[in-house]
Amino acid sequence: MRVSERIVSFAAGGIVALAAIWASSCAKKAETGRMSIVEEVYGKTAEGEEITLFTLTNESGIQAKLINFGAILTELHVPDRSEKLEDVVLGFDSLDGWLANPAYFNCTTGRCANRIAGGRFTLNGKEYELATNDGPNHLHGGVVGLNKRVWKAEKVQDADSVGVKLDYLSPDGEEGYPGNLQITVIYTLSNKDELKIDYTAKTDQATPVNLTNHTYFNLGGQASGTILDHELMIAADHFTPVDETLIPTGEIQAVAGTDMDFTKPTAIGARIGKVGGEPKGYDHNYVLRSRDGSLALAARVRDPKSGRVLEISTTQPGVQLYTGNFLDGSIRGKGGVEYPKHAAFCLETQHYPDAVNQPDFPSVILRPGETYRQTTVHRFYAQ
Ligand code: BGC
Numbered sequence: 001m002r003v004s005e006r007i008v009s010f011a012a013g014g015i016v017a018l019a020a021i022w023a024s025s026c027a028k029k030a031e032t033g034r035m036s037i038v039e040e041v042y043g044k045t046a047e048g049e050e051i052t053l054f055t056l057t058n059e060s061g062i063q064a065k066l067i068n069f070g071a072i073l074t075e076l077h078v079p080d081r082s083e084k085l086e087d088v089v090l091g092f093d094s095l096d097g098w099l100a101n102p103a104y105f106n107c108t109t110g111r112c113a114n115r116i117a118g119g120r121f122t123l124n125g126k127e128y129e130l131a132t133n134d135g136p137n138h139l140h141g142g143v144v145g146l147n148k149r150v151w152k153a154e155k156v157q158d159a160d161s162v163g164v165k166l167d168y169l170s171p172d173g174e175e176g177y178p179g180n181l182q183i184t185v186i187y188t189l190s191n192k193d194e195l196k197i198d199y200t201a202k203t204d205q206a207t208p209v210n211l212t213n214h215t216y217f218n219l220g221g222q223a224s225g226t227i228l229d230h231e232l233m234i235a236a237d238h239f240t241p242v243d244e245t246l247i248p249t250g251e252i253q254a255v256a257g258t259d260m261d262f263t264k265p266t267a268i269g270a271r272i273g274k275v276g277g278e279p280k281g282y283d284h285n286y287v288l289r290s291r292d293g294s295l296a297l298a299a300r301v302r303d304p305k306s307g308r309v310l311e312i313s314t315t316q317p318g319v320q321l322y323t324g325n326f327l328d329g330s331i332r333g334k335g336g337v338e339y340p341k342h343a344a345f346c347l348e349t350q351h352y353p354d355a356v357n358q359p360d361f362p363s364v365i366l367r368p369g370e371t372y373r374q375t376t377v378h379r380f381y382a383q
Contacts, residue, residue, distance in 0.1 A: 038055040088221060114320060182201065219310060229269060230303050238253060239255055252360075286318060286320075
């Protein structure tokens with residue numbers, strides 16, 4: 001090859017290489033540049049009801065998948081510090097897994113999330129009896145809670161976000177609760193990399209309502225082992241101590257000087273072996289500093305390995321920290337992974353457990369004419 005030919009061939013090679021780089025950056029942009037909502041059939045319940053899967057994608061490529069069974073977040077793909085996407089929530093690969101879902105992975109929980117002592121409460125002079133589906137207590141709305149219901153679902157979209165609106169009418173007496181309760185849950189994924197959940201509810205009789213989302217997060221990826229090295233900060237100076245059945249004693253105790261203190265970022269595993277009964281671990285409600293109903297930062301979690309950070313803000317006065325203490329490898333999840341103890345953390349924004357029986361806790365009673373509202377925002381970034 002002559003020198004002039006070599007120059008031409010070198011220049012051509014350079015142009016090809018540049019074109020390849022340009023094409024690949026365009027491809028990446030094309031992949032990550034557009035918001036979308038895709039709706040597809042996911043499966044059928046045993047009763048033959050069709051379940052829909054909604055895939056929400058934002059401009060930075062974050063993807064959230066939701067189904068109208070249990071208003072469940074089935075997948076959440078979030079970038080790490082090198083922009084690698086990973087599914088950061090536990091769960092199952094198909095509807096069958098979600099139909100059983102014994103540990104309440106990622107569902108909408110209610111009518112009353114968390115525990116009610118003895119499954120009993122008195123309202124307007126009448127005693128109500130609910131299912132006792134957790135030892136002596138009522139848990140997460142009963143035997144067939146909101147997590148096991150088929151919701152009506154429709155896509156919602158605006159200039160900067162994509163979402164799904166889910167509606168369910170819980171009839172008077174369902175799971176022992178009084179009043180017809182009309183519930184709406186809206187998930188929106190925005191281009192600010194926030195997954196927001198807005199809840200509203202209305203009733204025709206006084207009734208307790210405490211809705212939350214029960215997502216099991218592992219910021220290293222759902223198959224990455226435990227969350228013991230994740231650093232957690234909770235904006236709470238107090239928590240509600242519990243008895244051996246995890247019912248609050250009624251006391252509001254300072255976290256300072258205890259193993260419950262997450263006011264400064266601390267590894268979840270640093271003191272976990274000293275906390276709780278058997279199995280050990282956090283399963284406690286924190287009393288958030290902000291309790292006026294405004295949207296305020298509740299917690300921040302950082303996975304040091306991947307750099308992923310989750311910041312949770314809420315309008316709720318409390319957050320239940322649950323560190324997957326009851327997981328023991330017996331649940332086989334996505335890709336056949338057997339989730340070990342502490343495979344995930346849940347930060348369930350809500351009113352305090354057993355509030356319906358605790359006169360000093362903020363009230364959970366919703367009355368006709370009122371609208372129940374709760375908003376929780378999950379913001380993601382990497383550092
Ligand atoms: C509770 C745990 C329970 C878990 C799964 C959490 O909200 O606090 O005690 O095991 O949900 O049901």
